[in-house]
Amino acid sequence: MTALLKPLRRLLPSVYLRVAAAVVAFMFAVALLGGLIAPQNPLAQNAAETFAGSSWAHPLGTDFLGRDTFSRLITGARPSLLSALVAVAIGLVGGAIPGMASVFLGRRAEYLVMRVVDAFMTIPPIIFAIAIIAGFGNGLTPAVVAIGILLVPRFFRVIRADTLKLASAQYVEAALLFGASKAYVLRRHIWRKVIPTLAVTSSSALGASVLGISSLAFLGLGEQPPAASWGAMLANDLQYLYQEPWAAIWPGLAIAVTVWALNALSDAVHTARPREVEPADAVEPLRAEDAAAAERASVPQYV
Amino acid sequence: MAAIALASRERRISAPLRWLGAEIVRFVPVALLSTIIVFGITALAPANVAATIAGETATPAQIAAINHQLGLDRSVPAQYASWLWKALHGNLGVSYFTRIPVLTSIEQAFPVDLSIVLGATLIAVITGFAGGLIAAVRPNGLVDRLITGLASIALALPEFWFGILLTIFLAVKLRLFPASGYVTTSMSLEGWARHIVLPSVTLAAPVAAVVARQLRISVIKELEENYVTGVVVRGFSRRRILFKHVLRNSAAPTVATIGLYVPSLLGGAVIAEIVFALPGLGQLALNAAQAHDIPVIQGVLLVTIAVVLLSNLAVDALLGWLRPGVRRS
Numbered sequence: 217m218t219a220l221l222k223p224l225r226r227l228l229p230s231v232y233l234r235v236a237a238a239v240v241a242f243m244f245a246v247a248l249l250g251g252l253i254a255p256q257n258p259l260a261q262n263a264a265e266t267f268a269g270s271s272w273a274h275p276l277g278t279d280f281l282g283r284d285t286f287s288r289l290i291t292g293a294r295p296s297l298l299s300a301l302v303a304v305a306i307g308l309v310g311g312a313i314p315g316m317a318s319v320f321l322g323r324r325a326e327y328l329v330m331r332v333v334d335a336f337m338t339i340p341p342i343i344f345a346i347a348i349i350a351g352f353g354n355g356l357t358p359a360v361v362a363i364g365i366l367l368v369p370r371f372f373r374v375i376r377a378d379t380l381k382l383a384s385a386q387y388v389e390a391a392l393l394f395g396a397s398k399a400y401v402l403r404r405h406i407w408r409k410v411i412p413t414l415a416v417t418s419s420s421a422l423g424a425s426v427l428g429i430s431s432l433a434f435l436g437l438g439e440q441p442p443a444a445s446w447g448a449m450l451a452n453d454l455q456y457l458y459q460e461p462w463a464a465i466w467p468g469l470a471i472a473v474t475v476w477a478l479n480a481l482s483d484a485v486h487t488a489r490p491r492e493v494e495p496a497d498a499v500e501p502l503r504a505e506d507a508a509a510a511e512r513a514s515v516p517q518y519v
Numbered sequence: 520m521a522a523i524a525l526a527s528r529e530r531r532i533s534a535p536l537r538w539l540g541a542e543i544v545r546f547v548p549v550a551l552l553s554t555i556i557v558f559g560i561t562a563l564a565p566a567n568v569a570a571t572i573a574g575e576t577a578t579p580a581q582i583a584a585i586n587h588q589l590g591l592d593r594s595v596p597a598q599y600a601s602w603l604w605k606a607l608h609g610n611l612g613v614s615y616f617t618r619i620p621v622l623t624s625i626e627q628a629f630p631v632d633l634s635i636v637l638g639a640t641l642i643a644v645i646t647g648f649a650g651g652l653i654a655a656v657r658p659n660g661l662v663d664r665l666i667t668g669l670a671s672i673a674l675a676l677p678e679f680w681f682g683i684l685l686t687i688f689l690a691v692k693l694r695l696f697p698a699s700g701y702v703t704t705s706m707s708l709e710g711w712a713r714h715i716v717l718p719s720v721t722l723a724a725p726v727a728a729v730v731a732r733q734l735r736i737s738v739i740k741e742l743e744e745n746y747v748t749g750v751v752v753r754g755f756s757r758r759r760i761l762f763k764h765v766l767r768n769s770a771a772p773t774v775a776t777i778g779l780y781v782p783s784l785l786g787g788a789v790i791a792e793i794v795f796a797l798p799g800l801g802q803l804a805l806n807a808a809q810a811h812d813i814p815v816i817q818g819v820l821l822v823t824i825a826v827v828l829l830s831n832l833a834v835d836a837l838l839g840w841l842r843p844g845v846r847r848s
Binding site for chain 1: 548549550552553555556557560561563671672674675676677678679680681683684686687691692698779782783785786787789790793794800801804805807808809811812813816817819820823824827828831
């Protein structure tokens, strides 16, 4: 147990970061348990009790159909958070593998892959998701896939920047000179060393993904009513802002706290990770555009 | 890179023209690929437009006739070529359902987004630069921690929630600004300004946070440079060092970051439009998405991508001016 706690302590040196880790763990536990811990049926309507204030039966009151806000908040965690996880997985696989491979692909393929990523980065994110949904129909799957595709360039650029640095290390050059194949070098020397970067990027990408999925839900894209999700709850609250202005606090707070915690964790891993990734013998200078990409990649982005 | 080398061999061409040439060579493949993506995701989609237009009682022959009329029975590359050719000539097609030319709808909606995106950029640049600079002067001081903390909160706020909170406090409770709607500049300049304040602030918050964080890091790094010690020793005033030397040198990465956020600003504008009920491109695209009105979606995507490419060009020009060394190399 202590062996397990030690790296955790090194990773989370301050109280602030332990709070962030606890928040993330708590939110995802709620998302997993979902309906099991909700005190009431989140879909049960009650026309006699619309816009009710806080009470023992309804700690956070009820919405415009008399549904229990607290229960909807709990069950809304699942479509808001677990689907964000799937989107990150899509972005990771779609971005990290071409990102690593692009360094070893040869000039022409490298040029093409990089221009495709550039092209994806010119498309405004929400409008891209709207277009995907226009073509493939409204639902959670197209929304998650759209957010996943939007995360691809983020993973691609960070992993590529790291791989470029590693590829110029002397032991990699030595391995290539001794006749190791590119695939072998990727597997043996590169893959494990980019994992810390993957962790940092995944954590911040998860924050961006939660924001993105909630934004789409707010626009009515993704999980369809009457199922609860945080973004969709806010869309309803906006319609009844004059009847019940304070209802909008809760789902927004849930999103903001989760995203803040994920960003804080990402920053913490970023500063705590071992600096193997920057080998001292990497004498070959990076190309200016890759240095700039690495510089920018250190700034967290939101979708 | 090869393009720049090629251009610099032509000594007769003036430097700005050479720069523009190199930029165009860099941008054209990206622009072409973006249009392929735009056309691909909308044209390859399974949605059966002709069946929707024809209605439930349509015979297969009627559906085929509509497909032929819309040109949907041709091969995808042929459709793409004719779409791109027309788009380059300013013809974005006609909405499948309202029969309104797409360009007309976009011309009406676009000024709304342009207003709030420009407003947001202005707010983000002013508050972000001010915040980043103030924070960097005394790293880890109280003010720095306050600004860094505020920035990390602003980055976690969902735009739509922040917009709703602004509406609750500044529009519903204090009645300082209108809660929703839009007024064109030709109707009333003051009304226009009042209507775009809250959407612009909503949109600006995360970008301001990113600008402040990036500038703070660059300024702290820059202040450790030898030349700063040099000018301090020479007795230059603190203000002069900060604004004349350090700020200019550390502005470049921040400007580059702002350039990266232009697509996000345009995407975020959709959210702001919905929160504040503005009749912009996002509303247009959302309505079109529900109806599978593909030409409208394609038009909106094309116009926003063009805006992103143009602003990238502007950012590159600004970067070249900020660090002449990079431009020359």
